[in-house]
Amino acid sequence: MAQLLELTLNGRPRVDAVPDNMLLLDYLRESVGLTGTKTGCDGGECGACTVLIDDVPLLSCLTLAASVNGRRVDTVESLGENGELSAVQRGFHEKLGSQCGYCTPGFIMASVGLLRRNPAPSDDEIQEALGSNICRCTGYVKIIEAVKFAAQLNAEGTAP
Amino acid sequence: MNESAPIRNIGDYVPMVDGPEKVSGRALYTADILEPGMLAGRIYRSPYAHAEILEVDTSKALALPGVKAVVTGADCDKTFGVLPISRSEHPIARERVRYRGEPVAAVAAIDDATAQKALGLITMKVRELPAYFTSKAALALDAVDLHEHKPGNLERDVFFELGDVEEAFSKADLVRQSTYNCAEVCQNQMEMHAAVAQYDAVRGRMTVHASTQVPYYVHLMLSQILDMEMSQIRVVKPYVGGGFGARTETLNIELISALLARKAGGTVRTVVSREETFITHRGRPETDITLKLGMTKTGRITGVECECHQRGGAHSGYGVVTILYAGSMLYAIYDLKNVKYIGKRVLTNTPPCGAFRGHGTVDVRFAFESLLDQMAGELGLDPVDVRRTNYLNAPTFTDNDLMINSYGLPECVDWVERESAWRERRGNLPKGKGLGMACSHYISGASKPVNWTGEPHATVKIKLDFDGSVVVLSGAAEIGQGSSTILVQSVAEVLGLDMSRIRIITGDSDVVPKDNGSYSSRVTFMVGNAAIDAAQNLKQVLVQAAARRLEARPEDIECLGEVYRAGTQDTGASFNEVVEEALKDTGTITVTGNYSTIPESHGGRKYRGSAIGGTMGYSYSAQVVEVTVDEETGVVTVDKVWVAHDCGKALNRLTVEGQVQGSVWMGMGQAMSEETGYHDGLLLTANMLDYRVPTIQDSPPIETGIVESNDPHGPFGAKEAGEGSLAGFLPALTNAIEDAIGVRFDDLPVTPDRVFAAIEKRERALARAAARKKSA
Known part of the structure; x- marks a missing residue:
């Protein structure tokens, strides 16, 4: 069976019919074509599919599409204004928080969620907020630097 | 006077050229x-x-x-x-x-x-x-052959003895033998x-x-x-x-x-x-190693005997190469004279293994650096000094004919010793804390290609057209390691141009020249050199054009990147003007750059397979690991890592640091938590919860030092940066744990249950000793 899904996706209202058992991840990637959100595991292990639902970072691979009816969903494609990179995007790019880039959208959305609720996180708070995201390239050292740099840019006025 | 000057980028912190795509979600992966x-x-x-x-x-x-x-x-x-x-x-x-x-x-x-x-x-x-899930079971005399053409389930046996090992042991003051087991690990790229x-x-x-x-x-x-x-x-x-060899x-x-x-x-x-x-992992095989070393009382290694068995899985894959690397790469880090190696690559009924980062070298390096440390302890020598005693004297050829031109290991060791305050702190840390060190090395691309075609080892093309854009065409596979960035940097550097003028196209066989691929850390060295060659060829074309335009002799033309001039008083011609001139005769310009390794780097002929291990330049790495061991739970925390890597020349300090940190961290996963498990051949750890990859909360700060030994053959002096620091973490960790709690771990990974069991065993032994003393 299918349901009608009304949501605000990356700032735009949208209506779709979605099967009851469709995951939010598959809805975003396969139905809408927003492939920035990645599939990295068989469910809930890696954090690559993290999106913001009403500003809270959640795993889209463990969320049914139909369950976000009436909610606000933001993916990595929502970030940045006028084509410029957002603070967190700049952090991951300029400080090399991203190597192969596959885990990056998930890390970025988890970091954006963190900075929206805590604009000046400590190292421990960063590690806690990113504790369910796996990166296989960086050893995380530069990811922590990326988020701290983003917090600094954010404080200077660039949106996270 | 013209104030223009060539723009330089080599040695800077340069963000990756494809970073904006990755952070915006626009980068398209295959599944996208x-x-x-x-x-x-x-x-x-x-x-x-x-x-x-x-x-x-x-x-x-x-x-x-x-x-x-x-x-x-x-x-x-x-x-x-x-x-x-x-x-x-x-x-x-x-x-x-x-x-x-x-x-x-x-x-x-x-x-x-x-x-x-x-x-x-x-x-x-x-x-x-009948199915066989261990090397031992598959090698049993009555085992059924997995493949008809591989009797006894032996994919490949390797034997060499260079020098006289028995005599070397007889001359040693201390001879020790130990066995090691390293679990199978997977790349598990994201x-x-x-x-x-x-x-x-x-x-x-x-x-x-x-x-x-x-x-x-x-x-x-x-x-x-x-x-x-x-x-x-x-x-x-x-x-x-991500790839990591998978x-x-x-x-x-x-x-x-x-x-x-x-x-x-x-x-x-x-x-x-x-x-x-x-x-479909193609990971690092489960490896059993028996290692014997002879050492003088001053710490000089006299002889090495190593037997290595790899559980290769059901098909050949890279197996022959992996078991050869494990032997050949005993060399090229220390000055070794008498070495015997027995390698067995075994076919088993498990998924095929392959070429995981640090291909073939990692588990043997773990054994070697562990036994070195143990023997140093027995002889009352400082582990750092024992490494120093055995340095190579480069440039040199090893006994197995590996060519070494640049050797920054001493500087790496000095750096980690100083930065970790090894001298002051080792032995003076609180209970449960310890410091350990180890060294490692790796090749900068296998000198002999897998498929011998007679072509250059690497080819890069550059296209220059009416718009003044310089387009680099390369088959080098960007997999997140930053190869595209390095190639753009190299071309920009030679031409003295800002990187924004350079574009790169890779990864489409219809468009780009063939490349062997991204493995064995070959791209920066081989393809980097080809890119430099191509850029120099383009520069020659531009200098000739500038000479025509400025009515000067080519040898008098000075290239300032955006300006070409004949002498300092000349206002010169802009890059776009020179391009316009250059295109007049030929239209669109394409130039080719090539790179081939030299025969001296191809290894010798002293044993079958001795080409494996040959490279144009070896990277070197040293690291110190600091741990805290919780004796109540067996949990080991890595507090900090200091690592120094000799990459010849850091073309891009940002990506070198990223590669070195990633290597150390991946070594940490293998050392502490990662291992596959099977039940009757069924993979039990086929997810990221059972196959435990360290999270950000498990991961330590990694202080990263860069040593630049300026290899004479490397592109701008560079060597590899993305693999050599992996292997050193494993023994540095177990050496640190030994320093902390007096227990040495010869089997990996060192999980909390293994640590806990070992502490219990140590306590029982101590209690027995105390009881004996009391009754005596």
Whole structure:
């Protein structure tokens, strides 16, 4: 069976019919074509599919599409204004928080969620907020630097 | 006077040229390719570890509405494999299955759900055979052979003795032997394996998009498996979500997708699960090592005897090379004179292993640096000093004919000793804390290519056209390591231009020159040198054009990047003007740059396979690890790591640091938590919860030092940076734990339950000793 899904996706209202058992991840990637959100595991292990639902970072691979009816969903494609990179995007790019880039959208959305609720996180708070995201390239050292740099840019006025 | 000056970038912190795509979600990986009407591919896998196939019945699957094609072993009698000497693997099993999870059939259907449903309708009948899950079991005299042409399940045995090992041991003041076991580990790169195969039935052409490190090898194997002319095949490498060696050979997924696409006459996208990615891992084999060292009382190594058994899995893969690396790379880090090596690569009924980061060198380095440390302790020597006592005197050739020109190991050791305050702190830390150190090294590309064609080892083209843009064309596979960035930097540096003028195109066999691929840390060295050559050739063309424009002699032309001039008083011509002049005779300009290794770097002929280990330049690494061991729980915390890496010259300090930190951290995973587990050949750890990858909360700060030994052959003096620091972490960790709690771990990973059991054992031994003392 299918349901009608009304949501605000990356700032735009949208209506779709979605099967009851469709995951939010598959809805975003396969139905809408927003492939920035990645599939990295068989469910809930890696954090690559993290999106913001009403500003809270959640795993889209463990969320049914139909369950976000009436909610606000933001993916990595929502970030940045006028084509410029957002603070967190700049952090991951300029400080090399991203190597192969596959885990990056998930890390970025988890970091954006963190900075929206805590604009000046400590190292421990960063590690806690990113504790369910796996990166296989960086050893995380530069990811922590990326988020701290983003917090600094954010404080200077660039949106996270 | 013109104030213009060439723009320099080498040695800077340069963000990656493809970073904006990655952080914005615009980077397209293979699984992101969406095409209307494309089919979903799924693979039916063997539930048996070892069996003769009697029948595979796909008739019900084929009859399911929505199923467009089904393939089985009957659809392809060709074999594939990365090494020309051992291509024994079928993309889909024929006659026999040799591991649980081996492909037996595959389905292309209108969507994933239909394809999945179809798999459930496939049945197979078999006659089960005895299966072997350890090297020892497979080597038993009465074991059934997995492959007819490999009697005794021995993929390859290696033996060499250079010097006189018995005599060396007899002259030593201390001889010790120990055994080590390193669990099988997987790359577990974040992007699951994927392929999109598009068959153009009208033209008989095949295009395959693959998440691979080696598009050229995929091209070769597609031609072989499909029995198609190479000219009718196009291989595209989109963004790749990590490799670490998992993708340095053609995978059955790519071949099966192509077989399905041809049969269905359309496009098939196969995105396998994380579980299947683990099964198709090509990781580091479980390794058993017996190592014996002789040492004088001053710490000089007199002789080495090493026996190494690798559980290679059910097919050959890179196996021959892996077992040879484990022996040859005993050398090239210390001055060794008498070395005996016995290697056995064993075929077992587990998924095939491959070339995991640090290929072949890691587990042996763990054993070597562990025993070195243990013997230093017994002799009352400082572990750092023992390494110093055994330094090479470069430039030199090792006894197994490996060419060493630059050798920054001493500077690496000095750096970590100083930065960790080793002298002041070791032995003076609170209870439960310890410091350990170790060294490691790696090659900058295998000097002899896998497929010997007589072509240069690397080729890069540069296109320059009316718009003044410099476009680099390279087959080098960018997999996140930053190869595209390094090539852009290199070309910009030679031309003195800002990097924004340079664009790079990679990863499409229709457009870019062939490249062997991203493995054995070859790209910066080999392709970097080819890029420099191409840029110098372009610069010559531009200098000639500038001379014509400025009516000067070419030898008087000075290139300032955006300006070319004849003497300091000349206002010169702008880059765009010079380009305009250059195009007058020829139109669009393309130049070629090549690189080939020199014969002296190809290893010797002292034993069969001695070319393996030969490279143009070895990287060196030293690290100190600080740990805290909780004796109540057995939990080991890595508080900090200091690592110094000799990469010859850091072309890009940002990416060098990233590579070194990533290597150290991946070594930490292998040392502390990662291991596969099987039950009767069934992979039990096929997810990221049971296969424990360290999270950000488990991971330490890594202080990173860069040592620049300026290799005479390296591009701008550079050597590899992305593998050599992995191996050192493993022994540095166990050496640190030994320092902390007096217990040495010779088996990896060092999990909390192993630590806890060892502490209990130590306590019981102490209690017994105390009781004996009391009763005496």
